[in-house]
Amino acid sequence: MTRTTTPAPPPGAPAADRDVAGLVDDLTALLGPDLVLTDDRSLDKASVDGSYLSPILRAQWPIGRPEVVCRPTTVEQVPAVVRAAVRRRVPVTSRGKGTGNYGQVVPLHGGLVLDLTALRGIDHVDPEAGVVTAEAGVRMLTLEKRLAAHDSQLWMYPSTVQSTLGGFLAGGSAGTGTIVHGRNHEGFVEALDVVFAHEDAEIVHLEGADAQPFVHTYGVAGIIVRATVRIEPLQDWRCVYASFEDHHDAFAAVQKVHRVSPAPRLCSADGAHVASCLPADEAIPAGRASLRAIVDAAAVGQVEQIVAAAGGVVEAVRRGVNESIKVSTLSYNHPTHWLQKAEPDTWFHMEVQGDALVERLDEVEAVYPGGTLHLEAGHGRMFGMLNGHFTTAEAAYAGVAALEDLGVRVHSPHQYRVDHGTEGVRALAAGTDPYGLLNPGRWES
Template sequence: MTGPTADFSPLAAELGRLLGDRGVSIDLETRQRASVDGCRMSPILAAKLPLGLADLVAYPSTAEQIGAVVAAAARHGVAVTPRGKGTGNYGQGIPLHDGLVLDTSRARTIVEVGEGYITADAGAVIAQLENAAWAAGQQLLLYPSTAQSTIGGFLSGGSGGTGSISHGTISGGPFVVSLDVAHATGDPQLVHVTGADAQSYLHNFGTAGVIARVTVALEPLQPWRAVYASFPTFAAASGVVRELGSLSPTPRLVSADPAELAEALPADAAVPAGRASVRAILDESAVDRAAQIVAQRGGTIEDVREGAQAIMKMSMISYNHPIEWLQRAHPSTYFHVEVGGDELIDRLEDVTAVYPGSLLHLEAQRGRPVGMLAGLYEDERTVLAGFTALEELGLSTHNPHQWTVDVAVERTRALKAVTDPHSLLNPGKLPPERDASKESNPLMSTGQAS
């Protein structure tokens, strides 16, 4: 039930009884804020805004209330777009078909911290989970660079981040233990899924079910150090990424930026102007070896820091975040594409020549480097044409300028037929059946979440 003549007052009244007066809103400004995520990072998507406008916004405060809200919307035939904190960069959280935006950010209870796992409601913030794990002598296997995002948003729209060198991405790995999911069948009872069944709900933007509660894996806490180094050239810095990423114990993070990109980051004496920057989260036992590698490559160790705050700070200037800082420093100038492969290091000049004035942010990841290539924005046609050139260089690519699911599309479509029989969950985010293309994408939308 959408469109200019739809009457949402019955659903609003039911949600008011369920959640209280502050648990549902039809205020225009509230609806506008809830209808945009971080997609302005893409100049292509930003030019298409507004893409949709919520008719009402619900704020459940528990996993069980998430299930009840989805059930109520399904009985009223109203589209549901799940939302965490709106930090996703690709329009996953925009209500393309209007209807109800289900904001999960108040459902933030940490239910249990056990030996090797943590259970929390979907709106729990990643940094909150990591702090709780550290207090118990453990750590998350991985988390996104947007550490203030929600765990449900990360699993619904993200992929990898800090910890991915060891553990890969959220899909197919050991990170997700189980999920409690709301289906759009009218039944408020959450569905508990584990193993391969849980994998089917990851990175599909809530199109087959709304994640309400999660259990993810923990491992013993390591003595991490945040290591800052600088180099006279980005070529030297990029070579070090592969070497540092191969250290033992495996690093949690290794990032590199050319001087022009590093200078856009928040001011820090350990990131000196005019020099390429390398930043790594290393086990304490690997710091001396890392210093030797840096010196052999002509670099300088600028600082070594410890503590949860220092580690989290370094995480939050990795993956997409350097590009976001670059865009803040130079508004309406840069776009980015996601790329992966050894060619990022071995053919650096060829890669950066694809787009005029491009800058490469580089990350070590499991098995190969990945990166965010920022180019000077001209028009959409020029951006898309560059994908062919990048793939001809041997790189994998991901297009961050679109909002449709592009991982395990047919699996999601088959599941959705059962869990969302009236196609109410985040409609518009699955591609038309004739265009369903990639069953897997080795890069996905790395490190971001809604």
């Protein structure tokens, strides 16, 4: 686990010879003045992401601010932008919607923020081959809805459905569909079009194993501009809401629901306090723990039996793509968001994993004052967000050893370093980014 609590070096620390003014001129000639931004509002917006969920990171703000933002409108413009940045020795941080929770798209060393949200083309949908090819800026919500018109669905999509495809692949990890397919670097990606930080940068097409090192690595080795990802036949999903008197019963039910066949697409649960902070819904009654699941229509009867056997009540069974997306937005980090919104300056969370989350729930929640767990079913495992009352960063990290003693794996959301295949990615980046310009400051110090 990474335990980073110190701020990054000040923006502009590397590349003392950078020529930002020259780059602004180059980009203006390439893209036009409306797509090259140096005003304070644009720079401030590109300086933050969803890391407000971490009081530890929030206390360090600002951790980085760009000197210029540009917004290419075609994939083909990106290599020219990168060539100009390399020539001027200006760091480049690629960015989608900025919905990540860990500060990975904040430009720690300033320079250029490359906003890819205008690259929204869906190039090819092939249900027979089981793939879709789309540009990096297309929203996952848009992609899922477009696929439904082809009787298809994504293998997975993030709980923040407004995220972009490139952002999810570069910065995400798991989401709706993880129960069946694992995380986004475990077979989801078939191919990538990537731009390296070379003086003669062009779009490089990578397939299979060659593409995988660029997934979940925050753009430090290459900028994803287009991706081909796995899809599958559209299932007849139902959104099941259930409530329980006690969250122990709800969590025990999650362990069983995620094993039904056909497998669910998502299964989440919260205790009564967290559930009370979620958006109002008659299917999430006050004072009761909540279980929410996206299950195949053929498995609804099995889920109803599990809920009843655990002493719960099925509050609603809903259908449709929009209903599935709604349930997705109440999973993963989103309950923590609603908890913090209801009770500001109170909560922090740790990402946790293991069967002990259910089997030793009282001990797990007792590690932190006010401890309350949001539970998710994953690919053969239980994981979630353990929320506690925040006092200091030192106190937050002090609980990690106690959790590990209980058999809980812990990942800190309070850091912005590459935490997946670090040494391999560092070796790769030595060739794809020889000047160290791609999202610098992401390596463990």
